[in-house]
Amino acid sequence: MSETLCAALASCLSRAKSAEVEVVSVTALSGGAASESYAVDAKIGSDGQRFVLQRSLGEGELARTMSRATQARLQLAVEAAGVPVPPIVHILEPLDDLGEGFIMTFIDGETLAPRYLRDPRYDAARQAMTGQTAHALAATHAIDRDTLPTLQRLDAPAQLAALRDTYDEVGGSVPIFEIAFHHLGARLTPAEAPVLVHGDFRSGNLIVDTDGLCAVLDWELAHIGDPRLDIGWLSTNTWRFGNWEKPVGGFGDRQAFLAAYAQAGGARFTPEEILPFEMLGSLRWGVMCLQMAAAHLDGSAASVERAAIGRRVSETEADLLYMLRYGPL
């Protein structure tokens, strides 16, 4: 990793921590053309500490719904409200010369859902996660909106319309998707009481250890909208990773989750009120698959992974068909 990056990180962390910080190593966690994420191993005195640097590289970020700085301010607000998130250490400033982004504490744990959803070592974690995710979502949805940075307002009908635009842009033409758009258009209504919605709350964006949920990641799709969107997305069949008997995230039951959610201060929803949002979730993932396939085909982001994801459209077609023809998945 470049010495310039290490040096810039060392001086930035030293200022943030008001202590001499030595950066030992920087490892790329994931990276695209426009956004980067690094694990940063540092030493404060003899004490080893790990951080995560998330930054954007300026251009090509138009698709991002919020800046990294806004994401960091949002994460600070939800942390204060008791939602488990990686603590923000520092929001990057021009003086840091590191671009636009933030540094947060590294939280150790498993993010690969197929592991924590199947491995017997995580039996207790899976037991605990129904209550823990219900609590995290209830706390998120209860946050005083005056404490938040300005966020986009996006109700379910607007989400559906935006999804249809994306679907049309990538050439769409999937008959069962058309039927689902029509079906949901008649059923999704604006939220009665709009709240802070995470927007991508699902297995894969959760850090889990053997005691259960440690932290909720990826707040960049957060908006003001319908709390049922988060519950429905968490329960979408895709994010059960094969554990379809456990509709909530592949680890929990609908009734138990909704009871825990209400107990933690959330609204009282029935499973029937969530089901259209589960269908919206399958449609959303199906359109995302089409989008990734299109990015491969037009050469804008060609990769074996995106090409293969194009062949996952049939999974969402099957899920939508099942829900439309036979009922809850």
Added chain:
Amino acid sequence: MRSDIDIADLAEAVAAFIGELPLKGRQAFHAKVAQNALAIVAREHRAPDLADERAFYVERTGADPAHARAAFCRRIRDGSLKGEDVLAELEPFILARLAVDNPKFPTLARLKEARP
């Protein structure tokens, strides 16, 4: 003369080769994705004719084969075709494609069980 090795055999041989490469981390992950993609190639080659679906859209819309599915979709969107009425007809096509793309996907077995 051509040998008996068909395109599915080739795909499987390449997948097996990729499986033996000493890869780690993201490269190992992408190799796994590549193996799965080659398995789809092999299954699609051996699958019964998938072209019936296109013929269905042509028959229903009278459009040319390249545009028939889009024409079918437009009819659902403009309301001239009721979605509920065509679900049963779409089902075998979706099942056939999913059996090629991901035969282990649980909803495939659940759909087969649920069929009247």
